[in-house]
Structures are given as structure tokens and as C-alpha cells.
Amino acid sequence: MRGNTTGVGDTGLSALNHPSSAIPSRIPHIASVDLMRGLVIVLMALDHVRWYFLDADFSPTDLSRTDSALFLTRWVTHLCAPTFVFLAGTSAFLSAAHNPDRHQLAARLLTRGLWLVILELTVVRFAWFFNLDYSQMDLQVIWALGWSMVVLAGLVHMPLWSIAVLGIGMIAGHNLLDGIRIEDFEMADGSLGWQGWVLSVLHIPRFPVVYPLIPWIGVMAAGYAFGPLMLMTPRIRKQLALVSGAVLVAAFVTLRACNTYGDPSSWSTQETTLLTLFSFLNTTKYPPSLLFLLMTLGGMFILLSVFERRHGLVGNFFITFGRVPLFFYVLHLYVIHGLVIVFGYAISGDISSFMTIPVFFPPWWGFSLPIVYLIWVAITALLYPVCRWFAAIKSRHRGRWWTYYV
Secondary structure, three states: OOOEOOOOHHHHHHHHHOOOOOOOOOOOOEHHHHHHHHHHHHHHHHHHHHHHHEOOOOOOOOOOOOOHHHHHHHHHHHHHHHHHHHHHHHHHHHHHHOOOOHHHHHHHHHHHHHHHHHHHHHHHHHHHHOOOOOOOOOEOHHHHHHHHHHHHHHHOOOOHHHHHHHHHHHHHHHHHHOOOOHHHHEOOOOOEOHHHHHHHHHOOOEOOEOOOOOOHHHHHHHHHHHHHHHHOOHHHHHHHHHHHHHHHHHHHHHHHHHOOOOOOOOOOOOOOHHHHHHHHHOOOOOOOOHHHHHHHHHHHHHHHHHOOOOOOHHHHHHHHHHOOHHHHHHHHHHHHHHHHHHHHHHHHOOOHHHOOOHHHOOOOOOEOHHHHHHHHHHHHHHHHHHHHHHHHHHHHOOOOHHHHHO
16 A cells, blocks of 8 residues: 555645645645654553553653663653644644635634633543542643644634744744743732733643643644645655754754753753763653754654655554544543553552542552553554544545544
């Protein structure tokens, strides 16, 4: 099976200046995008299984306590959120294939974005916590995706080059805000004033916001602006992705080596060469720093270039997940947390201690990293036929309004 269909070479360049008129009447599925999305959603499941099942009470990136396997297990999953958000922007551009009307595209982005926010506050939140105590709340990637789509709904009326400038500018410049401290906006009783809440939503993580919207809005905007380039032929797409990835990785290495701008946490020489390398790679995710995004999006582009070739069974396996990412995301959270309940009851005869997130689990809970990997593989294998079934349903009903929301 050939992985990708042929794009329209001239379309990509003309769309940079005329996004409405340059979109072809029909855009075929670009399998490399589905494969990339499928890979990162499965890696995301690994990170969530680790969080729920690992017997460690410290951060995997704590260099004073971690080991190589644990650090790399966490580090490789950093690829997930930036790729997911960037490709959501790219897919938004490609979704306008059948109807390039900007107003209709904006309406779809607005409604889908608000739908994702509602999901985050209800279905997704319950999957994480398994309780209705809303004093416990984490607003995470679906929250950021939703509001980024809402903002993109307004941006799509702008020229594509200006969307690119805004997105790249937000990614590159948001670390200029690192000197602002949210503590400076606390009231006498420790609560935040309205300025502090705005800052928390936009840039500094503070309960309940885990994913502030800046720079995720910029990442999605950059992904949207990249959309026309995905309309080119597979050969040109492969070259563009490889060059883009190499440039971003080189920029990451250069800026990180300078230790001046791009991440609030500097790297330092450690006791061993390996730990020094880990310190170099240990960039800030909340919110994602410029260096974090250069590192992860650079890796994404390189993988996209690799995926522009024939796909075997493994590639098709990930493509299946990539065609139903939201369905997989919601379902895998319930399966993971449900297994925690089953295991916890089998071990202790009690489930009440597990009706929350892992930071509140009993101190005796957890398994070794190899067991975590086995659980991850089992969950992925379990969900594959379900996702394949749902992908077939979506394919049969392609074009129906509801397929855009699941």
C-alpha cells in the first residue's frame, strides 16, 4: 500500500497568498499526518499509563533520582502535545478541501473548539478523577486544543502569511514573559486577583490550569499556516519536512548551548556525561518553552519526512489510531483508570483510594517500569480493534456533520 497520495505542487505556494481560492476541490487523506498523529496518541497513552501505574513518587525528569529508562520514557512522550496541537492546525486547513468558505471553516472551528472545552470539563475530567468533586480539576491538552481552535476561528480570515507570523512570533517570543511572577498578583488571603487569573489562563500554570493557552495558540496557528505545504507532492513534502526538522533541531542545539534565552531552566554539567545530556534535553513543558517546541516540533518534522514513504503493517497500525484520535484519547483514559480500579481492588479490596488522580493514590501503590510497558502494550492492543471499527464507521459517514466532532 502506498502511504501517501499525490498532492498538487503549485497549490501549496499559491495558497500562501490566496488561501480561499487555492484549495483544490478535493484533498485526499495524507497518510503521513494520520501516521504521525497515531504514533503520538499511542505515546501519550504510555505517558498516562506511567502516571497511573508507576511505583515512583518523584518526577521522571528529576535528575537527582531518575534513571535512564525512566527519563527517556518521559522525554519521548514530550513529542505528543506539540505534535497534536500543530497537526490540529494543519488538519484545520486541509479540512476546508470541499468548501473553502472561510466563514464556514471559522464556524466549524468555533463549534469544535467549544465542544472540546465542554468535553474537558465533563467527560475527560471524570475519566481522570472518577469523582464529581470539582475542587479537583486539571485543565489539560484538550482544554488548550479547544481554546486554540476558538482563536483560530477568528484568525482564518487573515492572510495566511500573517497567521504564520503570529504563530511563529508567539512561539519565539513568549519566553520574554518569564520574568513575570504570578505571586505578584496574589491577594492578602493568598487568592489571585483578576490579573493573576488571566495570567494563569494565558501563560503561567496555576490550579486548575495545567496548559496555559500561550504559546499553544501559536503552535496551532503555525500548523494551520503549514497546511498549504502539505498539498505539494510527497517528494517535496518529504524534503520540506526534513529541512524544517533539521533547522529546528539545529536552532534548539544552538540556543540551548548558549543557555541564554528560550527556557527558564538552564542546563548544567552533571556528575556523568549521560546526566549532563539529560540536563541539556530537560526543557520546560508547562508552558512549553521555545526550546521545548524547537526540540519536539523538530523531531515531528523529521518523523513526518520518514513517514512519506511506503507504509507496512506497523505504519497502518498507527494510521488507524491517527484517524480517530479524540475517540482513542477519551476511551484510553477510561480504560487506564478502570484498570487501576480493578488492580487496586484485587490487591487491597478497596477502590475509594483510587477515585482520584495518582498523586493522591496510597503510597504502597505502583509497579515497576517493565510492568508499566506491558500494561501499555496490552491497552494499545485492546483498543486497536475498537478504533479500527470506529474509523470504518467514520469513513462510511464521511462528510456527515457529527464526524467533525469525534
